[in-house]
Amino acid sequence: MTNARVTHGKLALHGGSPIRTDNLPYGRQKIDETDVESVVEVLRSDWLTTGPMVAAFEDAFTAVTGAKHAVSISSGTAALHAAMFAIEIGEGDEVIVPTMTFAASANCVVYQGGTPVFADVDPETLLLGPEDVEKKLSPRTKAVIAVDYAGQPCDYDGLRALAKKHNFTLVADACHAVGGAYRGTQVGTMADLSTFSFHPVKHITTAEGGMITTDNADWAERMKQFRNHGITSDHRQREKQGSWFYEMTELGYNYRMSDMQCALGMSQLAKLPGLVARRREISQSYDKIFSELPGVRSLVVRPEAYHAYHLYVVRIDESELGIDRGQVIRLSGPRASA
Secondary structure, eight states, X not given: OOSOOEETTEEGGGTSOOXXXXXXXXXXXXXXXXXXXXXXXXXXXXXXXXXXXXXXXXXXXXXXXXXXXXXEESOHHHHHHHHHHHTTOOTTOEEEEESSSOHHHHHHHHHTTOEEEEEOOOTXXXXXXXXXXXXXXXXXXXXXXXXXXXXXXXXXXXXXXXXXXXXXEEXXXXXXXXXXXXXXXXXXXXXXXXXXXXXXXXXXXXXXXXEEEESOHHHHHHHHHHTBTTBSSOHHHHHHHTOOXXXXXXXXXXOOOBHHHHHHHHHHHXXXXXXXXXXXXXXXXXXXXXXXXXXXXXXXXXXXEEOOOSOOOEEEOHHHHSSOHHHHHHHTSHHXXX
């Protein structure tokens, strides 16, 4: 919201003076010379894809998250798809997903022939909680996808207890939450599988790309084959073995990341703590500003959550503000202040 500032007692939306004449971008990557040099080094090497940087990036990601295994993949959507493949979602299976999410969180279930079942979110946090999940459980429930919406981790203690009680797999769509934590535990280890996105609007970027973390070695191996057409070995593995032979044991996809992307990812990953800290600093400024605006409320952040702030989300009271959400969006752009 670019024009939401009280000027002489009047909101810009109501005729006051705007503080900006252009929109804040939805997201913008931060690339510096170390990132560029990392990619150039790969360009000058013998491997552009399926090379040594893939495993190096995966190892670096496990070091940051504390997970035992990390599988790099071509996007956050592909990460969700691979997770559904790993746990063998298929026809007749139900997977509970929150109503407040991106399309990929539900589409990945459909890709595998399963049925997404939508559960409500807490209106104060927009997060899926155990109470909402329990209402939607059925004998066909095989998994739950909890979305760390805007960067705040869900109640994983409650969700894990429910998963244990009802024997379903818990998947974290942590695409908004890399660098976040819940009760001192890093995002990436709180669910059975956790998925991440490295799109340019996210905290760190590989241009396009994603990752899945898990402590289950069998699932990790299934996902590595899934990203490589369902083939049991990749080109670099065969070169090391001096072998030309490979088998395709299941139907997979070309969901690989290149060495160039992984090199960029490793360079970006080193900057993650500082990038998250800066987002949190900006969020504190927003907290103060929005607390002074009538009809505008920020989402609730639970004290046990370390919010990574992919997004800063506000709710509006249309009756108090005097205009609806659509008007806020239309009036907050540069055309409205021209």
